[in-house]
Amino acid sequence: MITKSVVAAVMGAAALLVPAPASAAPAVRTIVSGLDNPRGIALGPHGEIYVAEAGRGGAGPCRPGPEGGQVCFGRSGAISVIEHGRRWRVQPRLPSLASPEGTEASGPSDVSIGVDGRVYYTVGLGGSPDLRTEVPQLAGTAKLYRSGHTPAALADLGAYEKSANPDGVTPPDTNPNALLTTRRGQYVVDAGGNSLLRVAPRGRISTVATFPRRTVAAPEGLPPGAPPAGTPIPMEAVPTSVTRGPDGAFYVGELTGFPFPAGQARVWRIVPGRAPAVFATGFTNIIDLAWAPDGRLYVLEIAHRGLLSGDRTGALLRVGRKGKHHLVASAGLTAPGGLAISGRSAYVTNCSVCKGTGSVVRISLGN
Numbered sequence: 001m002i003t004k005s006v007v008a009a010v011m012g013a014a015a016l017l018v019p020a021p022a023s024a025a026p027a028v029r030t031i032v033s034g035l036d037n038p039r040g041i042a043l044g045p046h047g048e049i050y051v052a053e054a055g056r057g058g059a060g061p062c063r064p065g066p067e068g069g070q071v072c073f074g075r076s077g078a079i080s081v082i083e084h085g086r087r088w089r090v091q092p093r094l095p096s097l098a099s100p101e102g103t104e105a106s107g108p109s110d111v112s113i114g115v116d117g118r119v120y121y122t123v124g125l126g127g128s129p130d131l132r133t134e135v136p137q138l139a140g141t142a143k144l145y146r147s148g149h150t151p152a153a154l155a156d157l158g159a160y161e162k163s164a165n166p167d168g169v170t171p172p173d174t175n176p177n178a179l180l181t182t183r184r185g186q187y188v189v190d191a192g193g194n195s196l197l198r199v200a201p202r203g204r205i206s207t208v209a210t211f212p213r214r215t216v217a218a219p220e221g222l223p224p225g226a227p228p229a230g231t232p233i234p235m236e237a238v239p240t241s242v243t244r245g246p247d248g249a250f251y252v253g254e255l256t257g258f259p260f261p262a263g264q265a266r267v268w269r270i271v272p273g274r275a276p277a278v279f280a281t282g283f284t285n286i287i288d289l290a291w292a293p294d295g296r297l298y299v300l301e302i303a304h305r306g307l308l309s310g311d312r313t314g315a316l317l318r319v320g321r322k323g324k325h326h327l328v329a330s331a332g333l334t335a336p337g338g339l340a341i342s343g344r345s346a347y348v349t350n351c352s353v354c355k356g357t358g359s360v361v362r363i364s365l366g367n
Contacts, residue, residue: 040110055096
């Protein structure tokens, strides 16, 4: 199946095809650069910024990647802290899989600060949970951790996907991608498993919601052997983000799977115990969500024109009271990966598929 794990490969392949369009949106100001495939982002209690860096892979072992080519293992992933323009790693040497060039990595995928002030993070995988048996070095992937001198593995999300397979799609596929910490435990979005999971304080995992497949039309220009344009094909939801709204409900954004159609990604509203409901529509390849203090929802798109467009320009959008979108910023956002909001500023991880040139940028949200 096509999951979030394929995004990096798609974006990397499209890197040089189409230049970014001009935009009159607010300037994107770089806070820090030099990051390796930066993904999720969180703000600490003293204004510090935490970033999950998926790393740059390493010397191996190597194996076939999800979109062809090789991906190689290394311990180059990290949870980093940025404060006053300085960056340091509070949790280094985490698992990372990347191309031999160090791009398009999977590894640490999101970070969240608990009510106890401790740092929690997920490490993704992007594939069958059985990969961890076939490649023993991957044993630390597809899990939820609490940071420390020795990281504590709180839940094996890959094992849960293999045994429970909440969405019923076979074979099982796991890629823990987004994390939200609450007083009742952690909530994790598994992009591969199309599910929102809860990890209770003692590590028990349960399914909060799953997100269904849809049937869409195959687009023009697919490779030889693919279905002809217009052929109905199944498309996964591929949820990538979770946040809690002012109303106490959970909100989940979907990337959508192949063929990644423009304008077809949705935001879901989830009240535990009820079926998920569509909250807003018309987005393209959502990668993260965040609520601002004024009660407005912001949506981050990894590719504003679609993952198959050849254009890596992302976008930050604000959702109005009746679901209408307003473009906040686009120019300067290149395959963005994570979003956090403080006051009237948005913080975004930029170039989330890049080795050594990823960054954190700040965008003014205006009035």
